[in-house]
Structures are given as structure tokens and as C-alpha cells.
Amino acid sequence: MEIALIAHDKKKDDMLRFVTAYKRIFSKHQLYATGTTGKRIMEETKLSVHRFQSGPYGGDQEIGALIAKNKLDMVIFFRDPLTAQPHEPDVSALMRLCDVYSVPLATNMGTAEVLIxxxxxxxLEWRSITRGETKNE
Incomplete structure (x- = not known):
């Protein structure tokens, strides 16, 4: 499965704890992440992560493009709902794309644990079937 990992600044430590706790599961899948989140995950867990730009610099949109091409199976996005984000429209667009393409999305640790x-x-094997049926390439 193809899994995107994103965390706002105040949630990065939570993401690191989460990925560390489920490293055995994550190690079986292809991981993608926005810049700093991906760097910290790689440094602390030694997992392989394809990194995009930092969220405010287009990383959220790069992940959104993969969703729109139906190339991601899950998004774990630890959002900080108490801090204003300058790229909030990108965040909203990413969440909307997950809904449009039926990509499971967790925005907090509780939901992420259920998904993982x-x-x-x-x-989540149905994602493989869905991906195969709607691939446009």
C-alpha cells in the first residue's frame, strides 16, 4: 500500500511516536511524506520515505496530485486544529480529494490507529482493487 504521512509542526512529535510504535507495519509499505515530517521519520526510524516539499511550499499539493491520480491508498495527516495555517486552503483541498477518491484519511492518532x-x-485490500479499476494510465 502507498501511505502518505503529514504532520503540522506541533504534531510532528506525535507522528514520530506513532510511526515508531507501528514501525513493523509501516516497514511493509511505501511511505510518502512532506519535507520535514519525512526527514524526521527517516532519521528516527530508518524507514524509507519518499519526501516531497514542505507543506507550505507545495508538499500538500504534491500529495494531492497522487490522490487525484489514485496512487495513494491512505493518508495520515496529524493536523493542528488550534494553530492557523497559512496554507489552509491546500489542507482543505487535500482532505476534499481524499473524500472524492475514497482514500482513507486519519487526522488524529485515534483514527490513525484504527486504520493502521x-x-x-x-x-484495506479493497484499495488495491479500486486502484486497479480506476487507473487512468
Missing amino acids: RGLDKGD
């Missing part, structure tokens, strides 16, 4: 445990049990 479901992934480990095989509950």
Missing part, C-alpha cells in the same frame, strides 16, 4: 491496525489485518 485495519491495514495490518488486511481490511
Whole structure:
């Protein structure tokens, strides 16, 4: 599965704890992340992560482009709802694309845990079927 990992500044430590806790599961999948989040995950877990630009510099949009091409199966985006984000329209667009393309999206650790445990049990295999049916290439 193809998994995107994004975390606002005040949520990066939470993301690192989460990925570390589920490293065994994440190691079986292709990971993508925005700039600093991806760098910190790679440094602290030694997992391979394809990094995009930082969110405010277009990373959210790069991940959104993969969603629009139906090339991502899950997005874990630890948002900081209490801090204004200058790129909030990009964040909203990314979440909208997840809804449009039925890509599972977790915006907090509780939902992310349900998704990652479901992934480990095989509950998200329908994404492989969906990806194969709607691939436009």
C-alpha cells in the first residue's frame, strides 16, 4: 500500500511516536511524506520515505496530485486544529480529494490507529482493487 504521512509542526512529535510504535507495519509499505515530517521519520526510524516539499511550499499539493491520480491508498495527516495555517486552503483541498477518491484519511492518532491496525489485518485490500479499476494510465 502507498501511505502518505503529514504532520503540522506541533504534531510532528506525535507522528514520530506513532510511526515508531507501528514501525513493523509501516516497514511493509511505501511511505510518502512532506519535507520535514519525512526527514524526521527517516532519521528516527530508518524507514524509507519518499519526501516531497514542505507543506507550505507545495508538499500538500504534491500529495494531492497522487490522490487525484489514485496512487495513494491512505493518508495520515496529524493536523493542528488550534494553530492557523497559512496554507489552509491546500489542507482543505487535500482532505476534499481524499473524500472524492475514497482514500482513507486519519487526522488524529485515534483514527490513525484504527486504520493502521485495519491495514495490518488486511481490511484495506479493497484499495488495491479500486486502484486497479480506476487507473487512468
